[in-house]
Amino acid sequence: xxxxxxxxxxxxxxxxxxxxxxxxxxxxxxxxxxxxxxxxxxxxxxxxxxxxxxxxxxxxxxxxxxxxxxxxxxxxxxxxxxxxxxxxxxx
Numbered sequence: 001x002x003x004x005x006x007x008x009x010x011x012x013x014x015x016x017x018x019x020x021x022x023x024x025x026x027x028x029x030x031x032x033x034x035x036x037x038x039x040x041x042x043x044x045x046x047x048x049x050x051x052x053x054x055x056x057x058x059x060x061x062x063x064x065x066x067x068x069x070x071x072x073x074x075x076x077x078x079x080x081x082x083x084x085x086x087x088x089x090x091x
Contacts, residue, residue, distance in 0.1 A: 006077060013081040019047045021079050023071075023088035027052040028061060032087050049083070051076050 020039070024032040028050060040048055050068040052058050061068040069075040080086065 006081070009077060010081045013078065015084045016047065016082050017084050018045060019049065019079075019083045020085045020087060021083035022048065022050045023086065025089060027054045027057040030089050032089055035087055049079055051079055 022032045022036050024030050036048060036050070039046065048067060050061055050066060051071050052061065052068055053071040055070070058068050058070055069079050
């Protein structure tokens, strides 16, 4: 059910060409984190946003002025649907 809902949302929401979403397990780690840190230094004109599961990590990222949303939330689904690029690790 959620998969079908996301597919509909994905088709309806326009993609932002400069928006990149990041996912990793555990949250904010591994190659997605290193790519994020590298890209943020080099490509300041892009919008970077993390999708995380852990509420404590979400609050830590926000405190560091890193855009982040909660996974499996409306904003999480919207971020996935509106991002032109998704960078994640395979788990």
